[in-house]
Amino acid sequence: MPGKPIPATTLQGQLEAEKIEVLFRNTSFALITNLLLSAGLVWVLWNVAERNTLIAWWAAIIVLVIARLGLLVCYRRRAVTGTRPWHIYLTVATMLAGAAWGAAGTLFFNPDSTIALIFITITLAGITAGSVASYSSWRPAQYAAIPTGLPIALSYLMAGGDFWIMGLMCILYLFNVLASARQVSRVLDESIRLRIEKQGLVRQLQDEKKAADQARMRAEEANLAKSKFLAAANHDLRQPLHAVNLFVEALRHAPDAARAGEILEHLQASTQSLEGLLNELLDISKLEAGLFKPQVSVLRLQDMFDGLERELRPVAEEKGIELGFVASRLAILSDPQMLGRVLRNIITNAIRYTDRGAVLVGARRKRDGVAIAVYDTGKGIAPEHHQAIFREFYQLENPERDRRKGLGLGLAIVERLCRILDHPLALRSAPGRGTAFFVQAPLAAEGTRLLETNEEDSPAELEGWSVLVIDDEAVIRHAMAEVLGGWGCRTLTAESAEEALAMIEREGVVPDVIIADYRLREGHTGSEAIARVRKAIGSHIPALILTGDTAPERLREASASECFLLHKPVHPGRLKSALTRLQELVHEQGL
Structure with missing residues (x-):
C-alpha cells in the first residue's frame, strides 16, 4: 500500500530548514577564504595602495568575518538562545561583506599597476564564483555577488580605452555566475526535497511496520488468552456437571429418604456452583457487549458499607478473620449496583486470600474525588502479577482449579466495571505485606439529593395471569x-x-x-x-x-x-x- 505523501506545509518547512542548515554549514569555509584572500590582497597592494585606506578596508573585512562567525555560533546554539531569524542576519552580513569586497574594486583600482589590477580582478572573480558554492542553498545570499563583482566592472568601463572590454567581460562573468547559482540552487532544492520525502516514507513505513507488529502481537495475545479462557472455562464447567451426573445416579440407588436428602443437598450445591460460573461468564460477555450502562446517582457511602458488612461479615467470621468498615459521611456519584459489585468482588477476594488478620474498608476525600480503599493482611501479590490478576481465570496459587478458591473472574469483572464507571482502579501490594485496592469515584456536591436505599417493593400476585x-x-x-x-x-x-x-x-x-x-x-x-x-x-x-x-x-x-x-x-x-x-x-x- 503506498504511503501517504508528506503534507506540503510540513515539506516546505523541512525544505527551508535544510537549506538554512546548508547555508550555515558552508559559511565556515567562506569565512576562511575571506581571511586568506583579504590578507593576500593587502600584501600585494601594501606598496601600491594608500596604506591607511588599505588597513581600514582590511579591518572592515575582519569585522564582518567576526560578525558572521558570531552568527554561526548563535545558530548552532539556537536551542539555548531561542528561535530567531539567524539566516536573515547572516544574509545581511553577507551582503555587507560583498559590498566591502566590491569596494576594493573601486578603492584600489590602479590602471598603472598591472600586477595589482590583475590580482584584484582575479580575487574578486574568485570571491564572486565562490558564492555559487557557499550560498547555493539560500538564494537571497547569492545576490551578494552583485555588490562584489559590479563595482570593478564599472571601474573598467569608466577607465576608457581598451579597459571597457574588461568591464564588459566582468559584467558577462557576473551574469553567468548568477545564472549558474540559480541552476545549482534548483538542483540542490530538488535533491533536498527528494531526500526529505524519502526519509518521510521510510519513517512512515517503519511506523506502519511497527503498528502492524503491535497489532499482530495483540492478536496473538488475544488468541492465547482466548485459548486459556476456554480451557479454564471448559474445566470449571465440566467439574460441577460431572458431579451432577454422579449425584443423579446415586440418587437413583439411595437406600432411604435420609440418604436421598443428603444427596439432594450435594446436588443442589453442584447446580449452584454451575449457575455461579455461568453467571460470571455471562457478566464477562455482557461487559464485552457493552450492555452495562451506568445509572449514576448520588449515594451515601455509609449505606453501601452497611449493606456490604451485613452480607460479608458472616463469610469473614467463618474463616476466622476480622472484617471492618471505617465510618464515612461522604457521598459520591456512581451506579450503586455496579459499584456495589466492584466492592463486593474486591472484599470477597480479600477475605478468600487472607488466612489471618483482617480486611479493612474505608474511604477518604481527595482533591479530585473520593478514594475507596480495601486493605487486607494477606500474602500479598508480587509486582509481576499486578496486571495479570485482572485477566479472566487467572488465579495465583490455584493450579488445581479448586472452585472453593474462586473462579478467577472476580477481578476481571472489577477492572471492566471500573472502566465503564470511569472510576480509576489502583493496586498496591508486595509479597508478605498484604494488598490494597483503591477505587476512585467523583465526590457528590453538598446538598445534592441522596438515593433512597430503604425502599422495598412488595411482590404482586400472578394468580390468573x-x-x-x-x-x-x-x-x-x-x-x-x-x-x-x-x-x-x-x-x-x-x-x-x-x-x-x-x-x-x-x-x-x-x-x-x-x-x-x-x-x-x-x-x-x-x-x-x-x-x-x-x-x-x-x-x-x-x-x-x-x-x-x-x-x-x-x-x-x-x-x-x-x-x-x-x-x-x-x-x-x-x-x-x-x-x-x-x-x-x-x-x-x-x-
Missing part, C-alpha cells in the same frame, strides 16, 4: 408449565410462532405475557416470534426473552428488542420477579 411460552425444547416447555402453574398462571406452550398462534385461536385466550427462548428452530429467534404474535393479535403484549447465548453481538441484538432479557439458567425467583415487574408496568401503563 395467562402466559404464552415459546420454546423448541419440549422438556423446557413442560418445566415452565409446571413452575408457572404452581404460581397460579394459566400456561400455553408452543415450539414456534405458528403453533403459538394456532393455540391462541383454538383456546380463545389472549396471553397477558409472552416468554420466548431466543434461539428457535430453523434459524428463527424469540424476538421474531414475539413480533409475529403481537402483530397477529394487534396488541403490544409484554414479553420476556430467555437466552443462553453469551456472544456479545447476540446479547446486543436481544437487548435492542422491546423485551425484557433474562439469561439462562434462570432461577425461579428471578423469573417471578421479572414477571412481577412486567405486571406492574402493565398496571402503570394501563395495558
Whole structure:
C-alpha cells in the first residue's frame, strides 16, 4: 500500500530548514577564504595602495568575518538562545561583506599597476564564483555577488580605452555566475526535497511496520488468552456437571429418604456452583457487549458499607478473620449496583486470600474525588502479577482449579466495571505485606439529593395471569408449565410462532405475557416470534426473552428488542420477579 505523501506545509518547512542548515554549514569555509584572500590582497597592494585606506578596508573585512562567525555560533546554539531569524542576519552580513569586497574594486583600482589590477580582478572573480558554492542553498545570499563583482566592472568601463572590454567581460562573468547559482540552487532544492520525502516514507513505513507488529502481537495475545479462557472455562464447567451426573445416579440407588436428602443437598450445591460460573461468564460477555450502562446517582457511602458488612461479615467470621468498615459521611456519584459489585468482588477476594488478620474498608476525600480503599493482611501479590490478576481465570496459587478458591473472574469483572464507571482502579501490594485496592469515584456536591436505599417493593400476585411460552425444547416447555402453574398462571406452550398462534385461536385466550427462548428452530429467534404474535393479535403484549447465548453481538441484538432479557439458567425467583415487574408496568401503563 503506498504511503501517504508528506503534507506540503510540513515539506516546505523541512525544505527551508535544510537549506538554512546548508547555508550555515558552508559559511565556515567562506569565512576562511575571506581571511586568506583579504590578507593576500593587502600584501600585494601594501606598496601600491594608500596604506591607511588599505588597513581600514582590511579591518572592515575582519569585522564582518567576526560578525558572521558570531552568527554561526548563535545558530548552532539556537536551542539555548531561542528561535530567531539567524539566516536573515547572516544574509545581511553577507551582503555587507560583498559590498566591502566590491569596494576594493573601486578603492584600489590602479590602471598603472598591472600586477595589482590583475590580482584584484582575479580575487574578486574568485570571491564572486565562490558564492555559487557557499550560498547555493539560500538564494537571497547569492545576490551578494552583485555588490562584489559590479563595482570593478564599472571601474573598467569608466577607465576608457581598451579597459571597457574588461568591464564588459566582468559584467558577462557576473551574469553567468548568477545564472549558474540559480541552476545549482534548483538542483540542490530538488535533491533536498527528494531526500526529505524519502526519509518521510521510510519513517512512515517503519511506523506502519511497527503498528502492524503491535497489532499482530495483540492478536496473538488475544488468541492465547482466548485459548486459556476456554480451557479454564471448559474445566470449571465440566467439574460441577460431572458431579451432577454422579449425584443423579446415586440418587437413583439411595437406600432411604435420609440418604436421598443428603444427596439432594450435594446436588443442589453442584447446580449452584454451575449457575455461579455461568453467571460470571455471562457478566464477562455482557461487559464485552457493552450492555452495562451506568445509572449514576448520588449515594451515601455509609449505606453501601452497611449493606456490604451485613452480607460479608458472616463469610469473614467463618474463616476466622476480622472484617471492618471505617465510618464515612461522604457521598459520591456512581451506579450503586455496579459499584456495589466492584466492592463486593474486591472484599470477597480479600477475605478468600487472607488466612489471618483482617480486611479493612474505608474511604477518604481527595482533591479530585473520593478514594475507596480495601486493605487486607494477606500474602500479598508480587509486582509481576499486578496486571495479570485482572485477566479472566487467572488465579495465583490455584493450579488445581479448586472452585472453593474462586473462579478467577472476580477481578476481571472489577477492572471492566471500573472502566465503564470511569472510576480509576489502583493496586498496591508486595509479597508478605498484604494488598490494597483503591477505587476512585467523583465526590457528590453538598446538598445534592441522596438515593433512597430503604425502599422495598412488595411482590404482586400472578394468580390468573395467562402466559404464552415459546420454546423448541419440549422438556423446557413442560418445566415452565409446571413452575408457572404452581404460581397460579394459566400456561400455553408452543415450539414456534405458528403453533403459538394456532393455540391462541383454538383456546380463545389472549396471553397477558409472552416468554420466548431466543434461539428457535430453523434459524428463527424469540424476538421474531414475539413480533409475529403481537402483530397477529394487534396488541403490544409484554414479553420476556430467555437466552443462553453469551456472544456479545447476540446479547446486543436481544437487548435492542422491546423485551425484557433474562439469561439462562434462570432461577425461579428471578423469573417471578421479572414477571412481577412486567405486571406492574402493565398496571402503570394501563395495558
